[in-house]
Amino acid sequence: MKLSILQENLAKGLATVSRSVASRAQLPVLSNILLATDQGRLKLSATNLETGINHWLGAKVEKEGAISVPARVFAEFVASLPAEKINLATRENNLLVNCGHYQAEFNGLVATEFPKIPSVKGKPDISFSSSSLTKAINQVAFAAAQDEGRPVLTGVLFLVKGKQLILVATDGYRLGIKKLPTTKGITESKELKKGLIIPSRTLLELARTVGETDQEGSLGLTITQEVNQAIFSSPETEVVSRLIEGKYPDFEKIIPGKGKTNLTIDIAELTRAVRVAAIFAREAANIVRFKIDKKGLEITADTAQIGRNIARIEAKVSGVGGRIAFNSRYLLDLLGVVEGEQINLELSGSLNPGVFTLAKDGSYLHIIMPVRIQE
Amino acid sequence: MKLSILQENLAKGLATVSRSVASRAQLPVLSNILLATDQGRLKLSATNLETGINHWLGAKVEKEGAISVPARVFAEFVASLPAEKINLATRENNLLVNCGHYQAEFNGLVATEFPKIPSVKGKPDISFSSSSLTKAINQVAFAAAQDEGRPVLTGVLFLVKGKQLILVATDGYRLGIKKLPTTKGITESKELKKGLIIPSRTLLELARTVGETDQEGSLGLTITQEVNQAIFSSPETEVVSRLIEGKYPDFEKIIPGKGKTNLTIDIAELTRAVRVAAIFAREAANIVRFKIDKKGLEITADTAQIGRNIARIEAKVSGVGGRIAFNSRYLLDLLGVVEGEQINLELSGSLNPGVFTLAKDGSYLHIIMPVRIQE
Numbered sequence: 001m002k003l004s005i006l007q008e009n010l011a012k013g014l015a016t017v018s019r020s021v022a023s024r025a026q027l028p029v030l031s032n033i034l035l036a037t038d039q040g041r042l043k044l045s046a047t048n049l050e051t052g053i054n055h056w057l058g059a060k061v062e063k064e065g066a067i068s069v070p071a072r073v074f075a076e077f078v079a080s081l082p083a084e085k086i087n088l089a090t091r092e093n094n095l096l097v098n099c100g101h102y103q104a105e106f107n108g109l110v111a112t113e114f115p116k117i118p119s120v121k122g123k124p125d126i127s128f129s130s131s132s133l134t135k136a137i138n139q140v141a142f143a144a145a146q147d148e149g150r151p152v153l154t155g156v157l158f159l160v161k162g163k164q165l166i167l168v169a170t171d172g173y174r175l176g177i178k179k180l181p182t183t184k185g186i187t188e189s190k191e192l193k194k195g196l197i198i199p200s201r202t203l204l205e206l207a208r209t210v211g212e213t214d215q216e217g218s219l220g221l222t223i224t225q226e227v228n229q230a231i232f233s234s235p236e237t238e239v240v241s242r243l244i245e246g247k248y249p250d251f252e253k254i255i256p257g258k259g260k261t262n263l264t265i266d267i268a269e270l271t272r273a274v275r276v277a278a279i280f281a282r283e284a285a286n287i288v289r290f291k292i293d294k295k296g297l298e299i300t301a302d303t304a305q306i307g308r309n310i311a312r313i314e315a316k317v318s319g320v321g322g323r324i325a326f327n328s329r330y331l332l333d334l335l336g337v338v339e340g341e342q343i344n345l346e347l348s349g350s351l352n353p354g355v356f357t358l359a360k361d362g363s364y365l366h367i368i369m370p371v372r373i374q375e
Numbered sequence: 376m377k378l379s380i381l382q383e384n385l386a387k388g389l390a391t392v393s394r395s396v397a398s399r400a401q402l403p404v405l406s407n408i409l410l411a412t413d414q415g416r417l418k419l420s421a422t423n424l425e426t427g428i429n430h431w432l433g434a435k436v437e438k439e440g441a442i443s444v445p446a447r448v449f450a451e452f453v454a455s456l457p458a459e460k461i462n463l464a465t466r467e468n469n470l471l472v473n474c475g476h477y478q479a480e481f482n483g484l485v486a487t488e489f490p491k492i493p494s495v496k497g498k499p500d501i502s503f504s505s506s507s508l509t510k511a512i513n514q515v516a517f518a519a520a521q522d523e524g525r526p527v528l529t530g531v532l533f534l535v536k537g538k539q540l541i542l543v544a545t546d547g548y549r550l551g552i553k554k555l556p557t558t559k560g561i562t563e564s565k566e567l568k569k570g571l572i573i574p575s576r577t578l579l580e581l582a583r584t585v586g587e588t589d590q591e592g593s594l595g596l597t598i599t600q601e602v603n604q605a606i607f608s609s610p611e612t613e614v615v616s617r618l619i620e621g622k623y624p625d626f627e628k629i630i631p632g633k634g635k636t637n638l639t640i641d642i643a644e645l646t647r648a649v650r651v652a653a654i655f656a657r658e659a660a661n662i663v664r665f666k667i668d669k670k671g672l673e674i675t676a677d678t679a680q681i682g683r684n685i686a687r688i689e690a691k692v693s694g695v696g697g698r699i700a701f702n703s704r705y706l707l708d709l710l711g712v713v714e715g716e717q718i719n720l721e722l723s724g725s726l727n728p729g730v731f732t733l734a735k736d737g738s739y740l741h742i743i744m745p746v747r748i749q750e
Contacts, residue, residue, distance in 0.1 A: 073681050076654045080647065094682070102651060104684035272455065276477060279451045306448045307469070309479035 001037055001065025001090045005057060007081050007099060013044050013057045014075040016212060016237070019205055021071040022048035029068060033075070034114045035088070035095070036066035045117050046071060051202045052117035052240035053209070066111035069095050074106055117240055120233045124220025126189055128165075128180070130234065133219055134207040136167050136178040139337045139364060141207075144200035145171035152246040155197035159248075160189065168251050169200060174330050175254055175367040191223045195248055198230055202241040206232050213237055254367060256353055259346035261292055264316040264359060267343050270297075271335045273311035277301035278328035280309050286328045287371050292347070293321040301328070324350045325371040334366050376412055376440025376465045380432060382456050382474060388419050388432045389450040391587060391612070394580055396446040397423035404443060408450070409489040410463070410470070411441035420492050421446060426577045427492035427615035428584070441486035444470050449481055492615055495608045499595025501564055503540075503555070505609065508594055509582040511542050511553040514712045514739060516582075519575035520546035527621040530572035535564065543626050544575060549705050550629055550742040566598045572623055573605055577616040581607050588612055629742065631728055634721035636667055639691040639734060642718050645672075646710045648686035652676035653703035655684050661703045662746050667722070668696040676703070699725045700746040709741050 017033060025031040026049075034045040042059040045052070067090050077097070078086070087098040095106045137156070145153035150172075157168040165180045210219065213236055222231040223243075232239045277288040280301035291298040296315040302308040324347055334356060335343075342359040350373075356366040392408060400406040401424075409420040417434040420427070442465050452472070453461065462473040465483070472479040512531070520528035525547075532543040540555045585594060588611055597606040598618075607614045652663040655676035666673040671690040677683040699722055709731060710718075717734040725748075731741040 070681050073654055073657075073678075077651060077684070080651045080654060082647070101687045102648075102684065103686075104655070104682060106682040107680065272457070273476075276452060276455045279448055279455060280479070282448075303448075305482065306445050307479060307481040309452070309477065311478075312476045 001035070001067060001088065002063035003037060003042060003059045003061045003089075004085050004087050005042060005059040007078065007083050007086050009057050010042075010086055011075075011079045011081075012212075013042075013055050014071075014078055016209055017044045017046040017053050017055050018071055018075050019208070020046040020048055020051045020053040020239075029109055029113050029115070031071055032068035032109060032114065033071040034066065034068040034111060036111060037061045037064045045114070047115055047117050047240075049115070050199060050242055051205060052115075054117055054119055054238040054240075055213075056236050063089075065090050067093070067095050067108040068111060068114045069106040069108045077104060117238075118224055118227065118229060118231060119238060120220065120222045120231050124222040124231075124233055126192070127218050127220040130210050130217050130219045132180060134210045136180055137203045137207045140167045140169045140176040140178045141200040141203045142169075142333050142337065143171060143174050143176035143366070144169040151244055152197055152248050154199060154201075155244040155248075156200050156203055157195050157197055157248045157251070158192060159195040160192040165192065168248070170249070170251060170254070173327070173369050174334075175251060176334075177251070177255075177365040179363040189223070196223065196230060197244040197246065197248055198241055199244060202239065206239045206241075209237060209239060210234070254353070255365070256346075256348055256355060256367075259319070259348040259352075259355065261317070261319040261322055261347040263292060263297060263345045263347075264342050265297065265313060265345065266315075267335065267338060267341060269313050270343065271332075273299045273313050274328055274331045274335065276311055277309060278332060280306060281328045285371075287325050287373065288328045288331070289323065289325045289373065291321075291323050292317060322347060322350060324354060325373045326354065326368055327371055330368045334368070338364070338366075376410070376442060376463065377438035378412060378417060378434045378436045378464075379460050379462045380417060380434040382453065382458050382461050384432050384434075385417075385461055386450075386454045386456075387587075388417075388430050389446075389453055391584055392419045392421040392428050392430050393446055393450050394583070395421040395423055395426045395428040395614075404484055404488050404490070406446055407443035407484060407489065408446040409441065409443045409486060411486060412436045412439045420489070422490055422492050422615075424490070425574060425617055426580060427490075429492055429494055429613040429615075430588075431611050438464075440465050442468070442470050442483040443486060443489045444481040444483045452479060492613075493599055493602065493604060493606060494613060495595065495597045495606050499597040499606075499608055501567070502593050502595040505585050505592050505594045507555060509585045511555055512578045512582045515542045515544045515551040515553045516575040516578045517544075517708050517712065518546060518549050518551035518741070519544040526619055527572055527623050529576075530574050530619040530623075531578055532570050532572055532623045532626070533567060534570040535567040540567065543623070545624070545626060545629070548702070548744050549709075550626060550740075551709075552626070552630075552740040554738040564598070570623055571598065571605060572619040572621065573616055574619060577614065581614045581616075584612060584614060585609065629728070630740070631721075631723055631730060631742075634694070634723040634727075634730065636692070636694040636697055636722040638667060638672060638720045638722075639717050640672065640688060640720065641690075642710065642713060642716060644688050645718065646707075648674045648688050649703055649706045649710065651686055652684060653707060655681060656703045660746075662700050662748065663703045663706070664698065664700045664748070666696075666698050667692060697722060697725060699729060700748045701729065701743055702746055705743045709743070713739070713741075 022030040036043045041056045044055045081099045084100045089096045097104045159166045167178045220233040284303045288301045297313045299311045344357045346355040353367045397405040411418045416431045419430045456474045459475045464471045470481045534541045542553045595608040659678045672688045674686045719732045721730040728742045
C-alpha cells in the first residue's frame with residue numbers, strides 16, 4: 001500500500017471509525033483499525049463485533065494494499081500532526097507514516113486477520129432521509145433498556161404498519177414511539193413488516209456518525225438475512241449492526257386510552273422546574289411530585305437531610321386536578337430530546353402512566369410510568 | 376437574616392467559594408457554606424480545614440443574621456434559578472429562598488457551629504499585583520510534590536532574598552523557580568526572609584479564584600503567626616491557608632553550573648513534537664529521547680507493541696551534541712505554562728538535569744531530571 005491523504009481528512013475519518021473500536025478487545029486485532037485502498041479511495045474499517053463501520057476517504061493511491069494498526073495510538077498520532085499531506089506506506093507488516101518533519105512506524109497486522117465487515121452490494125433495500133432518521137433515533141433510543149436482563153428491550157423496534165415506519169423503545173418504565181411517513185420501498189420489506197430489533201447503542205452511534213458526515217443526504221438500510229445483520233449506508237459510510245433476536249413486547253397494549261386530566265405546558269419552563277426539583281430529589285430516589293389544579297402545575301421535591309422546594313408553573317389544564325410523581329431522570333431525558341414550545345401531558349390518576357405528546361408534532365409519543373408514593 | 380441579591384451574583388459567588396468546601400467532609404458542617412450579613416454585604420464562607428475562603432457580595436440587607444446550608448445542593452439550586460432577584464430569609468434553623476415562581480427551604484445549621492475562618496484586620500503585611508502573583512503561581516506550583524511523603528515538598532516556598540521575592544517548588548524530579556521584583560513591604564517581613572511554605576493546592580485555588588474575581592487588582596498577604604496561617608486578601612475575597620512546617624531543601628544546590636550544550640528552540644514546535652512523542656511513550660514509562668546535533672534536535676519515542684516515531688526540529692545549537700531522555704509529562708507540564716516564542720535548554724550530559732529558561736524572561740527557571748536509559 002502506498003498513498004497520500006490530507007491530515008485533516010484522515011484525522012476526521014479516524015475519529016469517526018474509532019467509536020466502533022472495541023474498548024476492551026477480546027482479540028488484539030479488534031483494537032486495530034483496518035486501512036485498505038478501495039477503487040482510488042482509502043477505506044477505514046473498525047468493529048467491536050456488535051457494530052462495524054466502513055468509512056471511505058478521498059486519497060491519492062499509488063499502490064493498492066491493506067494493513068491494520070493500533071487504533072487509539074494511530075488516531076491520536078494523526079490528530080496531533082500538522083495540517084499537511086500525510087504519506088502512508090506499508091513495509092512488511094508495518095505502516096510507515098510521513099508528514100512534514102514527523103515520521104512514524106506502526107507495528108501492524110496483516111489485513112487478512114481483520115474480521116470481515118459486510119458491505120452493501122447493489123441498492124439498499126429501503127432508504128430514508130438521514131436527518132429525519134437520526135432525529136427519530138435520538139428521540140426514541142434513550143428509552144431502551146441499559147441492562148441485558150431482557151435483551152429485546154436493549155434494542156429499538158423498526159416496524160412497518162400501514163403506511164408508516166414506527167420506531168419503538170422501552171425499558172419497562174417508559175416507552176418512546178416515533179412514526180415516520182412511508183418511504184419508497186419500505187412497505188415491500190417483509191422484515192420490516194415483522195419488525196426488526198436493532199441495538200440502541202448502535203443506533204445512537206449511527207446518529208452521531210451521520211451527524212458528523214452527511215446529515216443532509218439519504219441513508220439506505222440493507223438487511224443481510226444470511227448473517228442476521230443490518231447495514232445503514234451512505235456514500236461515505238456503512239454502519240453494520242447485528243440484529244437482536246426475540247419477540248418484541250406488544251407496545252400498543254401499554255398506550256392508555258383517553259385520560260382524565262390534560263395539561264399543555266411550556267417546555268422551557270417545565271424543563272427548568274424539573275431540573276431544579278431534580279437537585280433536591282437526587283438524594284431521594286429522584287422523585288419529583290406534580291400537583292395539578294385548575295390554574296396549573298406545582299412541582300416539588302423533598303429530601304429529609306437537605307430541604308424541599310416548590311416551583312409553580314402556569315399551564316392550560318382541562319379535566320380534573322390531581323397528583324402524580326415521576327422519576328426526574330426520565331422527565332429530563334424526555335425534555336432533552338423534544339423540540340417545539342409546548343408539550344401535552346395526559347393523566348389518568350396517580351397510578352397510571354403519564355402520556356406526553358407534542359403540540360405540533362403528532363408523530364411522537366412518550367409514556368412514563370409514575371412512582372407510587374405515599375400521600 | 377433577611378436580604379435580597381441578584382441570582383447571577385449569588386450563583387457566581389457560590390461557585391467561587393464552593394471549591395473550598397470539603398469534598399468528603401469529616402464533619403457535616405464542613406460540607407456547608409456559611410452565609411452571613413456583614414456591614415451591608417453578604418459574606419459567603421467555606422473551609423476544608425486546609426483552605427478557607429471568605430467572599431463578599433453586594434446585597435440589600437434588611438435584617439442581620441447568619442446560617443450555614445448544604446453547599447453543593449444550595450449552589451446548584453441557585454445556579455438553576457432564573458436570572459431574577461433572590462430573597463433569602465432565615466426561619467429558625469432553616470433558610471427560605473424565593474425567586475420568581477421558585478421557593479425552597481434548606482435545612483441549615485446555626486452559624487456558631489461553623490469553624491472560625493480568620494479574617495484580615497487592618498492592612499496586610501505585604502501586597503502584590505494580583506496578575507503577576509497568579510502567573511508566578513501557575514508557572515511554579517505544578518512542580519510541587521503530589522504525594523505526602525515529604526510534606527514540605529507539597530508546598531511552594533515564598534522566600535525574600537536580596538531585593539527579590541522567590542517562589543520555589545520541587546518534587547525531587549523537577550524544580551521551578553520564579554523571581555518577582557521586590558514590592559513595598561516585602562523586604563521588612565521576617566517570615567519571608569526565613570521562608571514560608573504554602574500548600575501548592577491552596578495556591579492553585581487562589582490563582583483560579585483571583586482569575587475569576589479581580590485579576591487587575593492588588594493582592595495582600597497577611598501572616599497570622601499565632602495560628603500559623605497565611606491570608607491572601609483582595610477587597611472581595613480572602614483565601615486563608617495553613618502553612619507547612621519544616622525545613623525546605625536548599626534548592627540552590629540543585630541548580631547546575633554552566634552546561635556543555637545549549638539549545639534555543641521554538642516553543643510551539645517543541646510542544647507539538649513532545650506531544651506526538653508522548654502518544655507513543657505512554658505505554659513505555661513516558662520516556663521521550665532527545666538527540667542533539669549541530670543542526671537541531673531529534674525527538675523520538677518507542678513502544679515495543681505499537682511502534683516508534685521521530686520528529687526533527689530545527690534549533691540554534693551551541694556546544695557539543697549529545698543525547699538525553701526525559702519524562703514527557705514533565706516536559707508537557709512545563710511547556711503548558713511558559714509564554715513567549717522560544718525556550719532555552721542547557722545540558723551537561725545525559726545524566727545531569729536539563730535547565731530550561733525563557734529567551735525573554737530571566738525571572739523563570741525550570742529544571743528537569745533526565746531519565747537514565749540504556750543506549
